[in-house]
Amino acid sequence: MNTLIVACQTIEDELNKAIGEIGCNYPVLWIKSGLHLQPDSLKECLQCELDHISNVEQVILAFGYCGNAIIGLKPPTYRMIFPRVDDCITLLLGSCKRRNELSGDGGTYFLTKGWLESERNIWIEYQEAVKRYGREKAEKIYSIVFKHYQKLGVIKTGAYELENYLEKTKKIASELKLQYEVLPGTIEYIKKLLTGPWDPREFITINPGETVTMEHIYDVDGQLSKSDQCTIDSKL
Structure with missing residues (x-):
């Protein structure tokens, strides 16, 4: 066809x-x-x-x-x-059931290389907020944005070398005050x-x-x- x-x-x-x-x-x-x-x-x-x-x-x-x-x-x-x-997060995790299992009791903010390299993402917006309002005010704003999230889950899909992004994603988790996890993905x-x-x-x-x-x-x-x-x- x-x-x-x-x-x-x-x-x-x-x-x-x-x-x-x-x-x-x-x-x-x-x-x-x-x-x-x-x-x-x-x-x-x-x-x-x-x-x-x-x-x-x-x-x-x-x-x-x-x-x-x-x-x-x-x-x-x-x-x-x-x-x-x-959304594509569920596609890369394999199912809604798997997504819910990985999220656990606390909310998880999922991330892959594709989202990290997209034109607009929450990390870029956070950095812009720091420049515009200063770090203290930006942190207060994003503590509200992320009040329902406890973890940053980096999905390992095997489609690229995740090691090349570990330093950056760990920094993102630290800045946004989220627990850092690498989660198994699938294609x-x-x-x-x-x-x-x-x-x-x-x-x-x-x-x-x-x-x-x-x-x-x-x-x-x-x-x-x-x-x-x-x-x-x-x-x-």
């Missing part, structure tokens, strides 16, 4: 690794990672790209719900498949997204001309099981 991948640059390392391991030759259309901070802008960008795609039978959308940015999207003439995850969910079969418990399939609605994120019974729902933490 003639297929195109539309993916967020935030998971570029992991997607490229998955593509290499399974020998996939689908072309990839990359979407700027900074757009995930503005769901409406991301939705507008995605729909614009979808409207201009032609000569394909299938689009694999390597995105999560991303603040409901995918709600309202409509593939004009091809079917579209995307993972049943709230297996991404591989399944690329190859199928697409179990409806893990993936959502949208037919040509169909519009993504809130109902699509639920299972056939109209409700996800508790273990399949994410306790939403955040990421840089």
Whole structure:
């Protein structure tokens, strides 16, 4: 089947690794990672790209719900498949259940190389706040921002040398007064997204001309099981 991948640059390392391991030759259309901070802008960008795609039978959308940015999207003439995850963090951890297990009782702020290198992230914003308000005031502001978080979880996906980022991520954890952890990640969910079969418990399939609605994120019974729902933490 003639297929195109539309993916967020935030998971570029992991997607490229998955593509290499399974020998996939689908072309990839990359979407700027900074757009995930503005769901409406991301939705507008995605729909614009979808409207201009032609000569394909299938689009694999390597995105999560991303603040409901995918709600309202409509593939004009091809079917579209995307993972049943709230965001790419869940995709890289393997499941909502795994995400909730790793979060534990305290909130976890997740981080990967992709988020660290994105155009806008909380670390950049924190540094800008220090320059603008001074360290003392910036720390007070971010103590409120992070009042529900106890840990900074750096996801080890195996798609890059994590050691090159340990010093920086430890500094981020220290500055934001969060416990530091390296957490095991996976690219297996991404591989399944690329190859199928697409179990409806893990993936959502949208037919040509169909519009993504809130109902699509639920299972056939109209409700996800508790273990399949994410306790939403955040990421840089």
